[in-house]
Amino acid sequence: MEKRNNKAWLYLLPALAFLVVFLVYPLIDVFVYSLEEGYNSASQSYYGIGLYNFSYVLHDPYFIQALKNTFILVFITVPLSTILALLISLALSSIKKLKEAFETIYFLPYVTNTLAVGLVFMILFKPTAYSNGLINMLLSLFGMGPIDFIDGPYWAKMLVLCIYTIWVVLPFKILVLTGALASVNREYYDAARVDGTGKIRTFFKITLPLISPILFYLVITGFIGAFKAYSDAVALFGTNLNVAEMNTLVGYIYDMLYGASGGYPSYASAAAVILFAIVLTITCINLLISRKHVHY
Amino acid sequence: MQIRLEHLFKKFKSRDLKGGETIAVNDFDYTVKDGRLLGLLGPSGCGKSTTLNLISGLLTPTSGRIYFGDNDVTELAPEHRGVGLVFQNYALYPHLNVRENIMFPLGNLKGDAKLNKKEMAQRALKAAELVQIENLLDRKPNELSGGQQQRVAIARALVKMPAVLLLDEPLSNLDARLRLKTREEIRRIQKATGITTIFVTHDQDEAMSICDDIVVMNEGFIMQIGKPQEVYDAPTSLFVAKFLGNPPINVFKGRILNKEVYIGQDAIMPFEAFDQEVYVGIRPEGFIIDKEGPIHGEFVREEVMGKDKSVIFRHQDFEGENVRAIVPSEAAVEVVDDHINFALKKRKVFVFAKESGKIINPERS
Numbered sequence: 001m002e003k004r005n006n007k008a009w010l011y012l013l014p015a016l017a018f019l020v021v022f023l024v025y026p027l028i029d030v031f032v033y034s035l036e037e038g039y040n041s042a043s044q045s046y047y048g049i050g051l052y053n054f055s056y057v058l059h060d061p062y063f064i065q066a067l068k069n070t071f072i073l074v075f076i077t078v079p080l081s082t083i084l085a086l087l088i089s090l091a092l093s094s095i096k097k098l099k100e101a102f103e104t105i106y107f108l109p110y111v112t113n114t115l116a117v118g119l120v121f122m123i124l125f126k127p128t129a130y131s132n133g134l135i136n137m138l139l140s141l142f143g144m145g146p147i148d149f150i151d152g153p154y155w156a157k158m159l160v161l162c163i164y165t166i167w168v169v170l171p172f173k174i175l176v177l178t179g180a181l182a183s184v185n186r187e188y189y190d191a192a193r194v195d196g197t198g199k200i201r202t203f204f205k206i207t208l209p210l211i212s213p214i215l216f217y218l219v220i221t222g223f224i225g226a227f228k229a230y231s232d233a234v235a236l237f238g239t240n241l242n243v244a245e246m247n248t249l250v251g252y253i254y255d256m257l258y259g260a261s262g263g264y265p266s267y268a269s270a271a272a273v274i275l276f277a278i279v280l281t282i283t284c285i286n287l288l289i290s291r292k293h294v295h296y
Numbered sequence: 297m298q299i300r301l302e303h304l305f306k307k308f309k310s311r312d313l314k315g316g317e318t319i320a321v322n323d324f325d326y327t328v329k330d331g332r333l334l335g336l337l338g339p340s341g342c343g344k345s346t347t348l349n350l351i352s353g354l355l356t357p358t359s360g361r362i363y364f365g366d367n368d369v370t371e372l373a374p375e376h377r378g379v380g381l382v383f384q385n386y387a388l389y390p391h392l393n394v395r396e397n398i399m400f401p402l403g404n405l406k407g408d409a410k411l412n413k414k415e416m417a418q419r420a421l422k423a424a425e426l427v428q429i430e431n432l433l434d435r436k437p438n439e440l441s442g443g444q445q446q447r448v449a450i451a452r453a454l455v456k457m458p459a460v461l462l463l464d465e466p467l468s469n470l471d472a473r474l475r476l477k478t479r480e481e482i483r484r485i486q487k488a489t490g491i492t493t494i495f496v497t498h499d500q501d502e503a504m505s506i507c508d509d510i511v512v513m514n515e516g517f518i519m520q521i522g523k524p525q526e527v528y529d530a531p532t533s534l535f536v537a538k539f540l541g542n543p544p545i546n547v548f549k550g551r552i553l554n555k556e557v558y559i560g561q562d563a564i565m566p567f568e569a570f571d572q573e574v575y576v577g578i579r580p581e582g583f584i585i586d587k588e589g590p591i592h593g594e595f596v597r598e599e600v601m602g603k604d605k606s607v608i609f610r611h612q613d614f615e616g617e618n619v620r621a622i623v624p625s626e627a628a629v630e631v632v633d634d635h636i637n638f639a640l641k642k643r644k645v646f647v648f649a650k651e652s653g654k655i656i657n658p659e660r661s
């Protein structure tokens with residue numbers, strides 16, 4: 001037994017070495033940076049060790065804004081996109097003939113570049129010299145005034161960002177969920193039908209529990225992914241996200257490092273550590289819930 | 297409740313472009329009497345499950361009618377037919393424990409029939425007691441043995457007190473001893489509840505031992521219907537004769553000549569029929585060791601099995617490797633020059649037409 005274990009470790013060694021160099025070491029480095037006060041990147045020196053960086057970041061209105069945006073994004077897009085994906089997958093798996101057509105439509109964003117899809121959204125939402133964007137044209141049909149979705153009120157911009165994020169994550173979720181639905185043994189449905197079970201009860205009592213492990217997987221990875229959101233906001237609102245009030249936590253960290261006002265690796269590290277703590281907490285909570293509700 | 301099946305057909309379109317079709321059920325026409333246990337018997341792919349699914353409503357017939365009692369249920373959706381169905385692989389919901397599995401059908405009751413939680417639990421317990429699994433109620437299906445799972449599936453099918461119980465090869469996943477035990481149990485439960493039951497199996501022993509009547513199917517057709525013993529004693533075709541009986545019937549090439557049945561050069565018995573090529577089927581228990589007997593072969597070995605023993609011998613006109621005769625274990629095996637002779641019990645010898653495989657009955661003169 002002992003010997004077998006040693007061998008296993010030996011086989012894992014190359015992978016572990018890579019993990020340590022590229023994952024563990026940077027992680028520790030970030031923690032160290034975040035505690036170094038007054039770091040100067042030119043001289044590579046610092047004044048002292050302490051929590052000042054955290055205090056600065058937490059009092060930075062841009063950080064607070066980014067935190068708020070990220071939380072809104074996470075708690076709106078993850079549940080919504082998952083439910084939406086589930087509904088679409090259900091429709092897909094019940095309408096066989098439409099399956100292929102649907103799949104192409106929903107996978108378009110999957111095969112197209114994020115930024116290219118951003119362009120499409122621009123056409124939908126951005127005002128030009130000729131029009132106010134497709135959505136506004138539709139709104140005007142119902143007699144509603146033009147809304148500036150790109151430079152206008154906060155809620156309008158947030159709405160666009162949320163729709164965009166959902167649109168981007170949807171294909172993957174649909175792919176996974178249609179697979180999950182297809183893998184449910186037909187006999188369970190036959191058994192339920194013979195016993196006189198209605199469609200809705202079948203869904204909640206049989207389908208949902210049987211795909212719950214995959215649903216939870218999607219929610220957990222969805223949360224992690226949404227916390228790391230950045231490129232979507234850039235695609236829609238450009239790189240100056242702080243001014244647009246549309247920054248995210250990762251955007252904030254990036255700006256602190258490389259942005260126009262950047263060059264503060266200590267603040268960036270402190271923000272990164274905070275993000276890490278949040279993601280860790282949420283993931284732990286998710287796992288605890290899933291432990292209770294996923295049965296096998 | 298009586299189940300009447302009228303000229304049922306079920307055709308499946310092939311997936312290939314030629315537009316061919318499989319006729320899974322071909323003119324099934326039979327009435328299962330109230331309270332009977334019917335065995336649906338046949339080799340793999342002969343249409344047993346399809347027939348069952350037609351009755352449960354999971355499939356709709358291509359043509360033909362199905363009546364439960366006096367009601368035509370042909371167009372009725374399965375959820376409204378109220379049959380209990382035990383699947384080949386049980387189909388127990390893996391996320392629910394045994395109690396919840398058994399209670400599941402009760403949750404579908406509507407209107408006046410609606411039950412509260414307590415009543416449901418009571419009914420479930422009753423059903424569980426019937427199949428003797430009341431001590432397993434809190435387990436999940438994957439914590440049960442195959443036999444226990446099968447009993448849970450039966451309890452789930454019985455709990456709503458269906459008028460019709462359908463069992464699709466419920467014993468196929470069990471070991472030999474458990475099969476024996478559970479088939480007796482199914483018989484006991486069926487007797488106790490008086491539910492009209494159809495039991496699908498491809499194991500003839502199973503069907504013979506517990507069914508009131510059996511239907512033998514082949515390639516969608518009904519080959520023969522009757523009480524198990526009747527079908528065994530008077531098969532109407534070579535197929536049925538071969539299919540029933542364990543060890544299987546011995547089939548020889550033979551012919552009828554001058555009102556005698558011949559196997560090779562040996563006239564084995566007088567037979568009133570015109571001259572023709574035939575197959576002669578002899579049940580293993582139809583042989584009697586007799587030095588003067590008409591049929592003989594090259595002795596291979598004997599196998600003792602308790603009160604009986606098998607005498608294995610070789611015969612050049614036999615369809616297959618070795619002939620198996622079953623004789624009482626105290627019978628003396630008389631081998632002369634490596635050869636052994638047998639007399640035959642007439643009732644155990646059947647003659648079938650070579651082309652059609654149909655039984656030839658001697659013309660009474």
Ligand SMILES: Nc1ncnc2c1ncn2[C@@H]1O[C@H](COP(=O)(O)OP(=O)(O)OP(=O)(O)O)[C@@H](O)[C@H]1O
Pocket residue numbers: 308309318319320338339340341342343344345346347498
């Ligand atoms: N959905 C289907 N589409 C096409 N052909 C089918 C379908 N279901 C069954 N068949 C065909 O119908 C025939 C009867 O199948 P069925 O499942 O009734 O056999 P069975 O007697 O239950 O066999 P087994 O003992 O192996 O379970 C088979 O030839 C099978 O290939």
Ligand SMILES: [Mg+2]
Pocket residue numbers: 344345346384464465
């Ligand atoms: Mg079958």
